[in-house]
Every structure is written in C-alpha cells, then in structure tokens.
Amino acid sequence: MAKKTSLFSKIPAVDKVLHALGNDDQLPPLPLPLVTDLVRGKVESLRDYLNGGGTEIGEFDEIVSEIKAEIFSLYQSRIHPVINGTGVIIHTNLGRSPLSETVVEKLTKVGQYYNNIELDLGTGERGKRGGFLEVALANLIESEAATVCNNCAAALILILKHLANGEKNEVIISRGELVEIGGGFRVPDIMAVSGAKLVEVGATNKTTLADYENAITERTGMLLKVHRSNFYMEGFTHEPTTEELVELGRERDLPVVEDLGSGAMLPTDSLAPIPHEPTATEVLNRGVDIVCVSGDKLFGGPQAGIIAGRADLIAGLKKEPFFRALRCDKLILTGLQETVIEYLNRSSGKQADLPLVRMLSLTVDDLMPRAKKIVKALNNDCVSIGEGLARCGGGTMPKAEIPSVTIDIAPKGMGLKKFARLLRDRELPMVGYVAEDKYRLDLRTIMPEQDADVIENLKAVLTESR
Numbered sequence: 001m002a003k004k005t006s007l008f009s010k011i012p013a014v015d016k017v018l019h020a021l022g023n024d025d026q027l028p029p030l031p032l033p034l035v036t037d038l039v040r041g042k043v044e045s046l047r048d049y050l051n052g053g054g055t056e057i058g059e060f061d062e063i064v065s066e067i068k069a070e071i072f073s074l075y076q077s078r079i080h081p082v083i084n085g086t087g088v089i090i091h092t093n094l095g096r097s098p099l100s101e102t103v104v105e106k107l108t109k110v111g112q113y114y115n116n117i118e119l120d121l122g123t124g125e126r127g128k129r130g131g132f133l134e135v136a137l138a139n140l141i142e143s144e145a146a147t148v149c150n151n152c153a154a155a156l157i158l159i160l161k162h163l164a165n166g167e168k169n170e171v172i173i174s175r176g177e178l179v180e181i182g183g184g185f186r187v188p189d190i191m192a193v194s195g196a197k198l199v200e201v202g203a204t205n206k207t208t209l210a211d212y213e214n215a216i217t218e219r220t221g222m223l224l225k226v227h228r229s230n231f232y233m234e235g236f237t238h239e240p241t242t243e244e245l246v247e248l249g250r251e252r253d254l255p256v257v258e259d260l261g262s263g264a265m266l267p268t269d270s271l272a273p274i275p276h277e278p279t280a281t282e283v284l285n286r287g288v289d290i291v292c293v294s295g296d297k298l299f300g301g302p303q304a305g306i307i308a309g310r311a312d313l314i315a316g317l318k319k320e321p322f323f324r325a326l327r328c329d330k331l332i333l334t335g336l337q338e339t340v341i342e343y344l345n346r347s348s349g350k351q352a353d354l355p356l357v358r359m360l361s362l363t364v365d366d367l368m369p370r371a372k373k374i375v376k377a378l379n380n381d382c383v384s385i386g387e388g389l390a391r392c393g394g395g396t397m398p399k400a401e402i403p404s405v406t407i408d409i410a411p412k413g414m415g416l417k418k419f420a421r422l423l424r425d426r427e428l429p430m431v432g433y434v435a436e437d438k439y440r441l442d443l444r445t446i447m448p449e450q451d452a453d454v455i456e457n458l459k460a461v462l463t464e465s466r
C-alpha cells in the first residue's frame with residue numbers, strides 16, 4: 001500500500017509541468033490552451049495507469065520530455081508547407097495541386113479585403129456569385145455552360161440529385177466503373193447518399209450497349225459513365241464507346257453524364273512522355289450532356305468540382321437547394337478564376353504557367369543542374385544523383401511514369417526509417433521515399449526555390465547521422 005501511495009506521489013501537478021515547459025525555449029509555439037490540455041491528459045493517463053495496476057512510472061524529467069514529444073507532434077500536425085520529394089505530382093496527402101504564386105497573390109488580396117463576389121459593380125445591385133468564373137470556364141472548356149461546387153464528389157451527388165430523383169431515380173452504370181475514388185469512398189456509396197438507385201449492368205470486364213439498353217425502364221433517370229482514372233483494365237474487356245452511349249441516351253431521352261475526375265485541361269501527352277488523359281472538352285465533344293472534374297487534380301487549381309455541359313441542365317443544377325450547401329468560398333472561387341485566366345491567356349502557343357504544368361513538362365536535362373548543385377553543396381560521399389520515375393498521382397494515370405532525377409542518400413550510422421523521420425521532423429518537413437536501400441528525393445516535385453531548404457535539411461540530418 002505504501003508503495004502504491006509513493007507511486008501516486010510521483011504524478012506531477014499540472015502547474016509544475018507547465019512551469020517546467022514555460023522555461024523551455026526549445027518548445028514549439030503551440031497555443032497555451034492546447035499545451036495545458038496535453039499536460040492534463042498526460043497526468044490523467046498516469047493516474048489511470050496506476051489505478052489500473054500499473055507499477056512503472058518515470059521521473060519528473062522523463063514525464064516532461066514525453067509531454068514535450070507530444071507537444072511537438074501536435075504542433076507538427078498543423079497544416080503547413082512540406083517539401084514533396086516523393087515524385088508524386090498530385091499527392092493527395094500533400095494537398096494535391098500546388099497553386100501558382102500569381103494565383104495565391106490574387107486570393108490573398110481577395111481574402112484580406114472586401115470584394116465584389118455578389119455585387120454587380122455596374123448596377124450596384126446584388127450580382128451573380130462566381131459569374132465571371134462560369135463564363136470563363138465555359139469558354140475554356142468550350143461548353144454551353146459551366147459551374148463549380150466544393151469538389152468532384154459533391155458535383156456527382158448534385159448531378160444525381162437533380163437528374164435521378166422521384167419516379168425516375170434509377171441510374172444505369174457499368175459494373176466495371178463502380179470505382180473507389182480514394183480515401184475509402186466508393187462511387188456506389190456516393191450515389192446512395194444522393195438518393196439515386198444504382199442499376200449495375202454488365203460484368204466487371206465486359207459491358208455491352210445492350211446491357212444498358214435492357215436495363216432502361218420508365219424509372220431510369222440517367223446514364224452514368226465514371227472514368228477509370230485510378231486503375232487500368234486490360235485483356236478480355238469491352239465497353240460501349242461514349243458515342244454509342246450518347247446515341248442510346250438521345251434515343252431514349254435520357255441524359256448521359258460522365259464523371260471524369262482527373263480532369264486534364266491540356267493534352268497530357270504533349271507535356272510529358274505519358275498517355276493522353278481525356279479532357280472535359282473531348283468528353284463533351286463526344287456528346288455527353290454533363291461532365292464533372294476535380295479542380296485540384298490534373299486541372300491544377302484549388303479543390304473544387306467543375307461541372308460543364310448543357311446550359312439547361314447546369315441552370316437546373318444551380319436551382320437545387322442542395323447546391324447552396326456545396327458552394328465554394330471566395331478564396332476557392334478566386335483561385336479557380338485565376339487558374340482559368342492563366343489557361344486562357346496562354347491558350348495560344350505558350351504553356352500555362354502553373355506548377356502542375358511546369359512539373360509535368362520538366363525534362364531530365366532541366367533537373368540535372370539542380371541535382372549537381374545540391375550534391376556539390378552537400379559534399380558528402382553518401383549523397384549521389386540517381387534516376388527516378390515520377391508519377392501523376394492523386395488517383396490519376398496510375399501507369400504513367402515520367403523519367404526523373406533524384407538525390408539519393410545512403411546515410412551512415414543511421415537506419416533509413418530514422419533518417420526519413422528526422423527529415424519529416426524538420427521545421428520545413430521533407431518527404432521522400434525509400435528504394436534500393438537509399439533515401440531518395442525526386443527533384444521533379446520539389447520547387448526550385450526550395451532547393452536551399454533541401455540542402456539545409458539534409459545537412460542538418462546528415463550531421464546527426466554521423
């Protein structure tokens with residue numbers, strides 16, 4: 001019993017820990033209420049531990065340093081810039097498409113000051129939210145009309161709610177297109193949320209036009225095509241062409257919708273040695289009534305769901321009460337608007353000046369001088385230049401690999417896992433990948449202006465590993 005009491009007396013008082021932390025000038029600037037909460041939680045968990053029969057409890061300094069580790073890890077978990085050395089261009093864990101400096105400048109100003117988001121400056125009356133963006137997007141995509149909402153998943157739900165409801169709530173889709181779009185979300189689940197009834201046709205690898213045709217009833221609301229953006233099907237496969245599906249839709253008076261997801265704006269095969277990814281314009285030219293794409297995948301803008309196609313259907317979508325729940329805020333609308341302006345300004349000749357387009361178009365020759373500079377600056381025999389393969393990522397073009405240049409590190413006196421961890425723990429965290437017993441950083445996804453930070457991070461961690 002006496003032993004137990006003495007154990008409890010080792011649990012420090014919250015104030016005492018806070019005081020010790022207050023004297024630590026290495027502590028990250030985490031807001032005090034969050035620090036206090038962590039300390040309270042730790043003290044409580046120690047008490048629970050002893051109450052549950054635990055018998056080992058550290059000294060005061062140990063407890064404080066455990067709390068410090070928790071403070072650091074909570075602090076690091078806030079959203080802040082990261083150096084992406086993975087070679088995955090649209091990395092969903094790292095925020096998908098980075099925005100260009102010009103785009104960010106514009107949205108900073110719009111965020112900082114009042115703006116005309118819903119004011120018609122001509123009349124002084126209430127104006128159309130995002131009206132300019134809709135005009136510019138329709139022009140860029142060459143569609144009758146266009147609008148935007150939160151993301152592509154939301155766009156799909158909105159489209160389904162509008163076109164497949166009430167007596168005509170059935171949506172026909174091929175079994176080969178019931179894809180999981182990432183993060184555990186599957187197209188059937190998203191469709192269920194909308195209230196639409198899924199009518200699956202065909203087999204995983206083969207769906208014929210007759211399969212669609214035979215499934216049409218008076219309850220059918222629309223035909224849906226979902227682009228297989230994150231996987232490939234090869235071998236014994238068949239599906240009707242979009243044109244055939246469109247013709248069927250016209251005959252039976254049913255709208256045909258394509259969820260394109262990845263949404264390239266420029267021909268990907270002209271930017272990099274990779275396959276051609278269909279664009280929204282191409283899909284609409286095949287006769288599809290409505291297409292939806294992600295704003296932050298191959299479009300290279302902020303998170304958004306871009307919807308384009310027939311003017312009457314777009315107008316209908318915008319009248320849905322649910323549209324209000326999916327509307328984008330001023331920063332997103334500005335980011336998208338400026339991205340579209342960049343595409344439109346460059347559509348004759350020069351490439352759009354967007355990070356995504358730049359990263360896709362870089363050649364090995366473009367990257368090599370940077371690699372040499374970094375290796376020279378580090379002047380360490382465990383650092384060398386390697387060949388890598390970059391990828392589009394973000395669930396787009398899984399087979400496309402772009403030859404790239406890497407900085408390869410074989411640290412001495414430290415495992416690769418620990419090495420990677422220390423680089424993630426930096427003030428400007430850095431994420432690479434491990435292959436062939438080396439830690440590798442693909443320069444394609446590292447912004448050139450971050451090269452100095454790459455050198456600084458590597459220098460610091462290599463010093464530790466010695």
Ligand SMILES: *Cc1c(COP(=O)(O)O)cnc(C)c1O
Nearest residue numbers: 151152153181229260261262294
């Ligand atoms: C990525 C993707 C989506 C989801 O897009 P978000 O903008 O992330 O909501 C939907 N459909 C397809 C085919 C996709 O590839």
